């Protein structure tokens with residue numbers, strides 16, 4: 061029937077007394093900071109490298125504020141697409157409203173793994189192994205040559221892919237014959253003592269087991285500037301654990317790190333890291349996810365190593381007189397460096413150094429995102445994301461890459477065949 065058959069009354073309708081409906085039953089809004097600002101925005105979705113190449117991935121806005129709203133009454137399960145987020149944290153950096161996206165993603169991923177993932181599934185076992193790389197590396201590095209031989213064998217790689225879902229497309233990162241900590245012990249610890257200039261080095265797993273030359277460069281450069289460097293007992297920063305929803309593992313590691321570093325803060329040390337994901341973890345993810353005594357102080361006093369020198373020393377002045385052999389670098393800024401506002405520092409620092417040519421290869425994500433690109437089912441996505449970076453590297457003048465992140469470095473090498481260096485290694489060459 062049309063409205064014409066029911067002419068509208070011109071008489072005002074008599075209404076019952078207005079009774080508001082209670083939307084939030086407990087009377088509390090309970091909205092996390094900024095989470096309501098995004099009804100008309102989707103900036104984060106436009107910056108997500110996974111959403112760009114994977115049409116099935118609903119993007120950061122869904123993984124964060126939307127999923128959080130759906131789950132408010134606990135009658136909806138976490139969507140399994142949360143496991144396709146690579147934890148690159150680019151969405152955090154992009155959000156104009158301060159929505160704590162990565163905190164929401166990490167919390168949702170932790171809940172998904174705890175409550176919805178079978179602990180006997182191949183995915184869980186594989187992810188647990190990848191997330192606890194530090195434990196694996198501690199064992200493997202006891203017999204580095206044998207481990208490298210076994211893990212480098214193509215048959216073992218294919219078996220790993222079949223049994224665990226770890227891609228056989230990538231070369232296993234070789235263990236150094238002597239870890240950074242072994243080198244540190246053998247040289248007798250710090251060579252410089254200072255009451256005023258003190259730093260505690262958080263080397264993380266990769267610099268310790270795979271690229272000790274980065275840690276050695278860090279020590280030599282800081283000692284050159286008169287710093288007393290100490291190397292505290294430490295565990296993994298937790299980055300691969302957050303990315304795989306293993307929050308209990310991450311909290312155990314964080315509690316060791318925070319306790320050791322807190323003691324050193326009291327003695328006047330600041331914390332420095334050579335890996336941008338490690339500094340990101342200590343600065344942002346720890347205080348977002350855990351409540352540990354001293355956690356805020358550790359976060360507030362942690363720096364990326366070049367950042368620290370740029371704040372406290374005249375690094376430009378020191379480099380003005382430096383010269384190195386002619387070298388051209390294709391520099392990639394890791395996403396986690398970008399999130400800390402450090403994406404331009406290596407280029408700014410080295411562009412005037414005699415003999416150095418530095419080219420920034422753009423703002424794309426490398427695509428590996430720690431353990432993400434090691435998963436068989438994510439390998440293709442990871443390589444598609446990395447395509448822009450590979451092309452820009454090929455177009456750049458240099459045939460040596462540079463980055464601060466160990467896994468970006470693996471992806472750069474994998475996609476181009478280039479040798480990859482850490483900025484600290486060039487700084488060591490220029491200054492020491």
Ligand code: SF4
Pocket residue numbers: 097098099101102103104105120121124125154155156157158159161
């Ligand atoms: S960028 Fe921030 S405000 Fe915009 S949709 Fe994403 S979370 Fe919401």
Ligand code: SF4
Pocket residue numbers: 107108109110111119120123144145146147148149150151152162165
């Ligand atoms: S962390 Fe990275 S992959 Fe995950 S939703 Fe945000 S931008 Fe996308």
